[in-house]
Amino acid sequence: MKKIAYTQLEGRSLGFYSLIAILGVIILAGLGATYYMEHHGHYVTGMTNQVVWGMPHVFAILLILAASGVLNIASVGTVFGKSLYKPLGRLSGLMAITLLIGGLCVLVLDLGHPDRLIVAMTSYNFKSIFAWNIFLYTGFMVIVGIYLWWMMERSMHRYYPKAGLVAFIWRLILTTGTGSIFGFLVAREAYDAAILAPLFIAMSLSLGLAFFLITLIATYHWAKKQLGNAVLFRLKNLLGVFVAVVLYFVAAYHLTNLYITENHDVERFILIDGGVYTLLFWLGQIALGSILPLILLYSPIGNTKMGIVTASLLVLLGGIAQLYVIIIGGQAYPLEIFPGMEVVSSGFFDLSLTEYHRYVPTLWEIMLGVGGVAFSLLATIFALRVLQFLPVSLADADIDPHTKKA
DSSP: OOOOOEEOOOOOSHHHHHHHHHHHHHHHHHHHHHHHHHHHOGGGSSOOSSOOSOHHHHHHHHHHHHHHHHTHHHHHHHTSOOGGGGGGHHHHHHHHHHHHHHHHHHHHHTTSSGGGHHHHHHSOOTTSHHHHHHHHHHHHHHHHHHHHHHHHOGGGGGGHHHHHHHHHHHHHHHHHHHHHHHHTOTTOTTSOOTTHHHHHHHHHHHHHHHHHHHHHHHHHHHTTOOBOHHHHHHHHHHHHHHHHHHHHHHHHHHHHHHHSGGGHHHHHIIIIIOTHHHHIIIIIIIIIIIIHHHHHHTSGGGGSHHHHHHHHHHHHHHHHHHHIIIIIIHHHSOOOSSTTOOOSOOSSSOSOTTOOOOOOOOHHHHHHHHHHHHHHHHHHHHHHHHSOOEESOBOHHHHOTTOOOO
16 A cells, blocks of 8 residues: 555635535524524423433434444554555544534533533432443543544654554443443333443444445545545445444344333334334334445445445434434333333323323424534534545555556
């Protein structure tokens, strides 16, 4: 492999400034939605006392999982010594930080009173997984920041593989902690499963790589830089593997619940009688978000950039559907406060297992979530504009030593 030179994004075209303006407008709309929800109260959202995590949490966890997973590209090059991926390490680390910041912004702004974050950062209950996540998220940004610094600073370059190993281990712990938020909630029958931790790790790998592929292809197309098939085809095949792994864990999760008699009702809710949640599971998550991307990636269409981008977008949409089913569907299923007993009357929403909690996301929630995604993209573009994160060329002849010369 030739020595890789790096450059920053020029960003002088009308299209570049138009993209910046569009992202800025989306971010302002998200901030406006935040102000409206904080000023009027969360009753203007679709959230209730039963469904307390709404659409903003879906977007926030999507970005947090993607932040962990996108670092996998750098880890493959650093930790596992695959030289083909090393030129992508800088962009991978950058996106890990920007995606995490975007996700955390959505979480903080969804608190109702963002100043309450001070309480969360100064008062810790170490029996709560939320308290541990404060350290996991901040630690992740610090470690990846050091990893990037040592990767880019020539005098520190010999130390960066060690930072890469620490970052690799830390992101596995971080994603395990995110999955454990739901896995530790024993009161919710749709949660309370140890397999949610490895499921979230698998989801992070597919979502992160989907974000990375879209960003990589779009950036090199607009910047008119060479992007060869060697690295692109490796990444798209890797995405197919990750999507298949997510499908495996989803199947294992539901088959395990179907084997356990006490979980038959919640499985019937998700798989058959859940209305919008059943539709999102089968059509959004399984069909459009998993099976169709696999077909695209491993068909001749997957050998084109447009096919790869389309498959990546479908994976992201499938991830949103999957998180919607897990997070909101798990809350929509009513609490079974008295297992094995039939409640005659109650004012605490546990009257009947057929009375599911209703939730309809409002425009304000969607604006906040999309604003977080736009912030992550804008932060990525700004960093690419001012610092040298992009390889000058990713042509096959420059990064693949096995490329045959014409």
